[in-house]
Structure formats: structure tokens, C-alpha cells
Amino acid sequence: MSYGGDRDRPGRDDRDRKPFDDRYMDTRRDFDRRDDRRDFDRRDDRRDDRRDDRRDFDRRDDRRDSYRRDDRRDDYRRRSPDRRDDYRRRSPERRDDYRGGRRDDYRGGRDDYRGGRDGYRGGRDDYRGRRDDFRRRSPERPRAPPRRGPPQDWEIDPKDMPAEDRTREELQLQDREVAFVIGTGGSTKRKIARAANCRMDMFNEGRLEFSGKPTNCRRALEYVQLVLKQRHGVVHIDFAEDREDLTAVDVPKECVAYVTGRGGIALRTIEDEWGTLMFFAKDKGEDPHSPKDTEKLAIFGTPRARCGAELKVLSAVEFKSPGFFLDGTTPRAEMSWYDDYNGDFGVETMVLGESDYSYALGKRGATRRKLATAAGCILEYIGRVAFFAGSRSQRERARDYLSWLLLQRTSRVKIDETTRDDLTVLVVPTETVGFLTGAHGRNLREVELETGTFCFADGDKAVQHANENIYIFCHDPEARAEAKRMLEARVEIKIGRDRRDDRERERSRERESTRMDERDDDRRSSRRDEDEDDDSERRRGEDD
Structure with missing residues (x-):
């Protein structure tokens, strides 16, 4: 039987009878309430989950904040990089700050000559976006020793030049040419001035002024014109012309990119x-x-500078293409064109053993540079051959220093102090030598690096002596005196520290002996000893 509409269900009283639609709606309402209740439950669950997530997040922040508050010592080291101090976010300070009307080297990252505002992307020495290259160098990069001696002509103010050297020439440059001549941070202008040994000043409206000797001013003007020609393509030079400021080096085509470096950085480094x-x-x-x-x-500059740059280039070429310059250990071409310079300048060679090369080179060439600076000589390794360039006395010093360095590996070096005019001897107590040299000679290397000297001890480990000699070698007496003062200061530090330690040990022994004297042999209570004495006397009385 089917039910529908207004029909009544059988077996029911009239008062209990309902239409089918009403009964259907009541049943459907019960199901809807169940669905609503499920929805409410799901909504409550989601709300609880969000509340738990917020509570966990707040707890994590509280733990992080309390961690920072509890340990302030490592605060800078343990903070996340984006919440560290703002020192790295500050704009870098200008390396050369000229407040006057000149524009020499007053070049920042957003000046008028960079950034491409006029369609030009950079100067001759543009590092292709790496304008912060000097600030990003590794701190382990070796520091150069301070340069001593009189200033060069390119460093002297025109007002302080002698009357015969006050020749001045001018060159008017366009705006785009100014950026190319100055270079990044004034590097190109500074290199031209050093190569020509001439003072160069850039004034407003692109006026470039040269000051110095007439020959140097003409060379600086020619160098600027050669640099400007590079903007338009390949530069052509008559290498057959006999010039006193030019050296031409043949570089294999497969080594051109290696010698130049990425963006010219390798060639610019040699220039600097x-x-x-x-x-x-x-x-x-x-x-x-x-x-x-x-x-x-093409290498332009003074004969000594050109010789050093040429040896550096040949070293890179021989490393990239072995056998191009050396036939075994013999150079294929003699560097005789430097022998007549100043009547005393020349080039000599010395063959290094396979096991001696890395030791003579040092970490990143630090040992080679140290010996060259101390001797005042150009020292470069091409393959397994050491090249010495300089005057006769400079070459002899460099050869002696290198021979002594290699001899230290196997035996003791004996020096005749009476025949050396580049030697200062410092006598120190034997117990301080280890402190002066440091682990692996690190402390002594720091003194050498800061003063430009070559130092070593002459002590014999097989024989005990009260004192030892520290030999300080350098062609510059001021550098030797500075190294001696630094070593003497470190000796005083070591002696004072030893005396302080001795006093502390003596006081410790006195305190220990005092405690031993005051301490009783038997640490039991005296009352217990008295009771035992009374018991023993009572037993003797009973026996009697």
C-alpha cells in the first residue's frame, strides 16, 4: 500500500493522524540537525587547530626571545642573517673622498659617469658589476708591507715640484671619455700616472691636466690617447720602433684569455x-x-716595472702552456734587453728542485714575495726556474735569501755577520724562541709581513745554549729596526708572563705547605681521643 498526500495511516486514532508531508519534514529536520551538528564539530576542530598553532608559534617566539636574552655574548653570531645588525646594509664609504673642485678618484657607485645614464656601461677597468670587488676580497689575502722611500713624481703636488719639472699640458675630454680615462675608483688614471711617472689631475668639464717632466707629460698624454682608442676597436702600434718605455711580449693565442682573466681582472692585477x-x-x-x-x-712603464710585469706574464704563459718559454730549465730567449739599463740592471736565473719549488713559493706566493721585498729585487718563478731581476747587489741578496731558505729544511744556516750590511742580530733567551716563532713560525711570519723583512733563528736543537740569535735581513735599515723593536716587545711579554707564572707557582707552593702544616694527622674529634684515654686508665686500675 502506498501513502501519499492527505491520506491517513491505518490503525491510528484521528487525533494521532498527521499528513505525510509533516511527518517527512520532521524526519528531514532531524537529519538536518545532525548535519549541522557535524558542521559545528568540524568548525570547532578547525578553530581549535588554529588556536593550537598560534599557541605553538607564540611559544616558539618566547623561547627564541628568551634564548637571545639569556645569552647576550653570542647574540651577533647566533641571530639569523636578516636580523643581524645593519652594518652590512649600510652603503659603503667612498674610498677616496675629495671635497674640492677636482674629480680625480671621487667616484662612487652612483656618480654621473657610471650606471648607464648616458648609454655607457663603465670605464676601461669596469668589473662588470663587481664594483665592490675590493671590499669582498678574502681576509686571508696577504697584506703588502708598507712602501718606504721618497714619493714619486706622480704622487707629488704640482706646487711642490721643482721649477724645472713644472711643465703642464692639458687635454679636453668628452663626458664619455672621462669615465673611460678615470676607470673604476680612478684605477686607470692612477695606472697611467704611475706608468708615465707624471701627475694627472681631472678638473670639471673634462679638463685633464698633466704636471711633471716634459718627457713624462708627453708619455702620459700618449697613454691616454691609446686608452681612448680601445673604445673603438683594436689598437695598432709600431713595435719595430725603438722606444724606451715599451716592451712587447708574444703570448700564445690559447693563453690570451688566461693572461687577461675574466673581465680583464688578471691583467689589471699585474698593472696594479x-x-x-x-x-x-x-x-x-x-x-x-x-x-x-x-x-x-704591449707593456708601458719604467724598465724595472716592465721587467717585473713581463716575468709575471711569462710565468702565467709557461704554467698554461709548458715549454713555450723554457726548454727544460733553459730559457728559449735571453732577456738581454734589460742588461744595459743604468749600467747595473740585469737578470739571472737559479734552478729549483722538484721538492723545493712549493716550499720556496709559499702559500699563495707569500714566501716568494717576502724574499723579493726583503732583497729589494724582482723575484719570479717560471716553471722550476727562479728569475732574479735588479741591480747586482739586489740579485746577490735575493739569491742568498733563497739559498738560506732552502738550506733551513735540512741543516743549520751559518752566517758571517761581519760581511753583511743588510743584517741585524737580536740575541734572545732560548726559552723565548718558541714564543717568538709561534706554531709553524706563524708569529715570525707576521713580523716579516708587517715590516718587509726576512727573519729566522740560528739555534741548533742538538746543543743547548742560554741565548740564541734571531737574524733580521732586509736592504732597508728602517725595516730592520722596526722588526727588531717588534721582536723585543714580544720577548718582554714572554719574560713578564714567565715571571708572573713563577710567582703564581711560588705562592701556590706556599699555600700548599701552610695547609699541610696546619692539618692534623688524625682528623677524628679530640673528645673521642679523651674517651679512649679514660677507658685505658680504668682498665689499668681494675687490673691493679
Whole structure:
């Protein structure tokens, strides 16, 4: 039987009868209430979950804040990088701050000559976006010793120059040329001035002024014009012309990129080290269509600077293409064009053993630079051959220093102090030598690096002596005196520390002996001893 509409269910009283629709709606309402209750439960669960998440997050913040508050010593080291102090976010200070009307080296990251506002992307020495390269160098990079001696002409103010050296020439540059001549941080202008030994000042409206000797001013003007030609393409130079300021080096084509470096950084580094101006150029006299396996590298500067830069380039070429410059241990081409400079300048060689090369080079070339600075000589390793360039006395000093360095590995070095004019001897107590040298000679290396000297001890480990000699070698007496003062100060520190330790040990012994004297042999109570004495006397009385 079917039910529907207003029909009544059978077996019921009239008062209990309901229409089917009402009964259907009551049943449906019960189901809807159940669904609503499920929805409310789900909503409550989600709300509870969100509340628990917020509570956990707050607890995590509380723990982090309490951790920071509890340990303030490591606060800077343990904070997350984005919440550290704002020192790294500050804009870097200008390295050269000129407040006057000149624009020499007053170059920041957002000046008028960079940033591409006029369609130009950078100067000759642009590092392709790496304008903070000098600030990002590793702190382990070796520091150069302070340069001593009179200032060069390019460093002297024009007002302080002698009357015969006050020649001045001017060159008017366009806005885009100004950025190319100055370079990043004034590096190009500074290298041109060092290579020509001429003072260069950049004034407003692109006026470049040269001050110095007439020959140097003409060379600086020519170097600026050569640099400007690089903006338009390859530079052509007549290498057959006999010039006193130019050296041409043949570089294999497969080594050109290695010598230049990424963005020219390798070539710029050699320029900064030796004060030269270097770039690849074409020879005017050669056939442009003839195939060649090498490229010409032009090096401008003083003879000594050009010799050092050439040896550095040949070292890189020989490393990249072994056998190009050396035939075993013999150079394929003699560097005789430097022998007539000043009647005393020359180049000598010394062959190094396979096991001696890395020891003579040092970490990142630190040992080689140390010996070269102390001797005042150009020292460069090409393959397994050491090249000494300089005057006769400079070459002899560098050869002696290198020989003594290698001899220290196997035996004791004996020095005749009476025949050396580059030696200062410091006598120190034997017990302080270990403190002066430090672990692996680290302390002594720091003194050498700061003063530009070569130092070592002459002590014999097999024989005990009360004192030992510290030998300080350098061609500069001021550098030797500075190294001696530093070592004497460290000896005083060591002696004072030993005396303080001796006093502390003596006081400790006295306190220990005092405690031993005051301490009883039997640590039991005296009352217990009296009771035992009374018992023994009572027993003797009973026996009697």
C-alpha cells in the first residue's frame, strides 16, 4: 500500500493522524540537525587547530626571545642573517673622498659617469658589476708591507715640484671619455700616472691636466690617447720602433684569455702590482691576413716595472702552456734587453728542485714575495726556474735569501755577520724562541709581513745554549729596526708572563705547605681521643 498526500495511516486514532508531508519534514529536520551538528564539530576542530598553532608559534617566539636574552655574548653570531645588525646594509664609504673642485678618484657607485645614464656601461677597468670587488676580497689575502722611500713624481703636488719639472699640458675630454680615462675608483688614471711617472689631475668639464717632466707629460698624454682608442676597436702600434718605455711580449693565442682573466681582472692585477699599462695590440708592420699563433702584449712603464710585469706574464704563459718559454730549465730567449739599463740592471736565473719549488713559493706566493721585498729585487718563478731581476747587489741578496731558505729544511744556516750590511742580530733567551716563532713560525711570519723583512733563528736543537740569535735581513735599515723593536716587545711579554707564572707557582707552593702544616694527622674529634684515654686508665686500675 502506498501513502501519499492527505491520506491517513491505518490503525491510528484521528487525533494521532498527521499528513505525510509533516511527518517527512520532521524526519528531514532531524537529519538536518545532525548535519549541522557535524558542521559545528568540524568548525570547532578547525578553530581549535588554529588556536593550537598560534599557541605553538607564540611559544616558539618566547623561547627564541628568551634564548637571545639569556645569552647576550653570542647574540651577533647566533641571530639569523636578516636580523643581524645593519652594518652590512649600510652603503659603503667612498674610498677616496675629495671635497674640492677636482674629480680625480671621487667616484662612487652612483656618480654621473657610471650606471648607464648616458648609454655607457663603465670605464676601461669596469668589473662588470663587481664594483665592490675590493671590499669582498678574502681576509686571508696577504697584506703588502708598507712602501718606504721618497714619493714619486706622480704622487707629488704640482706646487711642490721643482721649477724645472713644472711643465703642464692639458687635454679636453668628452663626458664619455672621462669615465673611460678615470676607470673604476680612478684605477686607470692612477695606472697611467704611475706608468708615465707624471701627475694627472681631472678638473670639471673634462679638463685633464698633466704636471711633471716634459718627457713624462708627453708619455702620459700618449697613454691616454691609446686608452681612448680601445673604445673603438683594436689598437695598432709600431713595435719595430725603438722606444724606451715599451716592451712587447708574444703570448700564445690559447693563453690570451688566461693572461687577461675574466673581465680583464688578471691583467689589471699585474698593472696594479708593477705600475704599468698593459693591453693587447696589433703590429702596424705585419700583414693582417697572415696567420699567427701568438698575440702581441704591449707593456708601458719604467724598465724595472716592465721587467717585473713581463716575468709575471711569462710565468702565467709557461704554467698554461709548458715549454713555450723554457726548454727544460733553459730559457728559449735571453732577456738581454734589460742588461744595459743604468749600467747595473740585469737578470739571472737559479734552478729549483722538484721538492723545493712549493716550499720556496709559499702559500699563495707569500714566501716568494717576502724574499723579493726583503732583497729589494724582482723575484719570479717560471716553471722550476727562479728569475732574479735588479741591480747586482739586489740579485746577490735575493739569491742568498733563497739559498738560506732552502738550506733551513735540512741543516743549520751559518752566517758571517761581519760581511753583511743588510743584517741585524737580536740575541734572545732560548726559552723565548718558541714564543717568538709561534706554531709553524706563524708569529715570525707576521713580523716579516708587517715590516718587509726576512727573519729566522740560528739555534741548533742538538746543543743547548742560554741565548740564541734571531737574524733580521732586509736592504732597508728602517725595516730592520722596526722588526727588531717588534721582536723585543714580544720577548718582554714572554719574560713578564714567565715571571708572573713563577710567582703564581711560588705562592701556590706556599699555600700548599701552610695547609699541610696546619692539618692534623688524625682528623677524628679530640673528645673521642679523651674517651679512649679514660677507658685505658680504668682498665689499668681494675687490673691493679
